[in-house]
Amino acid sequence: MSTEDPLPFHHWLLSDTIRTGAYRNALSQIVNKDDVVVDIGSGSGILSFFACQAGARKVYAIEMSDALSLARELCASNGFDGRIEFRHGRSQEIQLPEKADVVVSDTGCSFGLQGGLLGILLDAKKRFLKPGGRIIPHSLQLLVAPVELKDGRSLEIWERDRYGLDLSSIRRFAANTEYTMKLGAEDMLSSPASLASIQFAQVDNPYVSGETDSVIARNGVMHGLGAWMRLELAPGISFTNSPLEPAVDWIHNFFPIEMPVEVLAGDLIRAKIQTNNGEVWRWQVEVIDGKATEARVKARYDHSTIGNFPVAPEHLKKQLPDYVPRLSRKGEAEKYLLSVFDGRRSAGELAGELQQRFPDCFPTKESASQFIIGVIGRCT
Numbered sequence: 480m481s482t483e484d485p486l487p488f489h490h491w492l493l494s495d496t497i498r499t500g501a502y503r504n505a506l507s508q509i510v511n512k513d514d515v516v517v518d519i520g521s522g523s524g525i526l527s528f529f530a531c532q533a534g535a536r537k538v539y540a541i542e543m544s545d546a547l548s549l550a551r552e553l554c555a556s557n558g559f560d561g562r563i564e565f566r567h568g569r570s571q572e573i574q575l576p577e578k579a580d581v582v583v584s585d586t587g588c589s590f591g592l593q594g595g596l597l598g599i600l601l602d603a604k605k606r607f608l609k610p611g612g613r614i615i616p617h618s619l620q621l622l623v624a625p626v627e628l629k630d631g632r633s634l635e636i637w638e639r640d641r642y643g644l645d646l647s648s649i650r651r652f653a654a655n656t657e658y659t660m661k662l663g664a665e666d667m668l669s670s671p672a673s674l675a676s677i678q679f680a681q682v683d684n685p686y687v688s689g690e691t692d693s694v695i696a697r698n699g700v701m702h703g704l705g706a707w708m709r710l711e712l713a714p715g716i717s718f719t720n721s722p723l724e725p726a727v728d729w730i731h732n733f734f735p736i737e738m739p740v741e742v743l744a745g746d747l748i749r750a751k752i753q754t755n756n757g758e759v760w761r762w763q764v765e766v767i768d769g770k771a772t773e774a775r776v777k778a779r780y781d782h783s784t785i786g787n788f789p790v791a792p793e794h795l796k797k798q799l800p801d802y803v804p805r806l807s808r809k810g811e812a813e814k815y816l817l818s819v820f821d822g823r824r825s826a827g828e829l830a831g832e833l834q835q836r837f838p839d840c841f842p843t844k845e846s847a848s849q850f851i852i853g854v855i856g857r858c859t
Contacts, residue, residue: 541570592687765780
């Protein structure tokens with residue numbers, strides 16, 4: 480079992496009545512009597528239960544976390560046994576016995592694409608969905624605006640003289656990091672602009688790219704780009720986490736620029752943001768003088784999460800296709816452990832044996848036990 484308790488997170492999700500109610504309304508509108516539904520990332524099972532209420536004959540609820548235990552408990556207490564079949568694991572590794580009429584997934588998050596969610600839906604559409612099947616959500620709109628941060632959320636922490644130390648060498652890594660934070664209307668330097676719109680039934684590639692032009696509305700200091708989403712679940716049913724009209728009280732994304740730049744009303748901010756499945760991000764920003772008779776670039780930035788942390792050369796070598804891997808001592812310990820998962824010895828017995836064979840890796844029986852629990856969770 481995971482050491483993380485999923486209950487507080489799902490408590491928060493279920494308390495969000497706008498989001499939860501919107502999904503219930505969408506499932507009621509989209510699911511027909513006797514439909515087969517696949518719920519990806521089912522969590523507490525709430526969307527699966529809504530699908531049953533809407534008339535689904537069968538729901539396959541797929542979840543990779545321990546929240547599946549919550550879903551099983553709620554399924555039994557609500558009388559949905561026999562209609563919901565739970566599958567534990569990543570949806571990309573799950574096989575189902577029949578095709579579905581509807582695929583549903585709660586893809587709502589700060590910017591709508593984190594965690595490889597687009598790739599997950601593309602895989603589900605290809606392998607799980609019948610031709611002409613329906614997907615919830617229906618579409619996702621990505622929105623951005625230049626922002627000014629006044630309360631210590633910017634990169635100014637990474638200065639030459641901070642607590643009597645020089646922290647500035649980290650700034651270049653911090654500038655290539657995608658952040659989540661709560662933004663407000665007072666942080667906005669312009670009206671929001673639409674970066675991209677994704678129609679889930681039509682999209683066939685996890686690569687997303689978009690460009691925006693924003694005109695600065697007030698004088699200030701730009702620290703980066705704020706980003707959020709509008710999610711349409713079904714025709715006429717949508718919600719947004721926009722700082723200007725928050726239907727759901729969620730955090731937002733922030734893409735910083737390495738050095739803040741003074742901007743004046745009328746300046747043009749040209750931004751391009753690209754991502755591969757929400758896992759790697761690149762953002763390019765130009766600040767163009769709004770008063771110049773000819774376009775004059777006041778500042779230009781090019782950032783990517785590829786450069787968000789110091790990387791040791793030996794780590795880079797391990798990513799090359801010609802790298803020849805060798806097991807570490809802990810790798811040898813795991814190899815040995817897998818070879819003796821024979822269904823006869825208990826985890827406690829194996830922990831003692833592991834500590835005896837690999838004392839340099841496991842100085843205590845407790846450390847060996849924790850290692851075994853991790854291997855058991857992944858491999859049994």
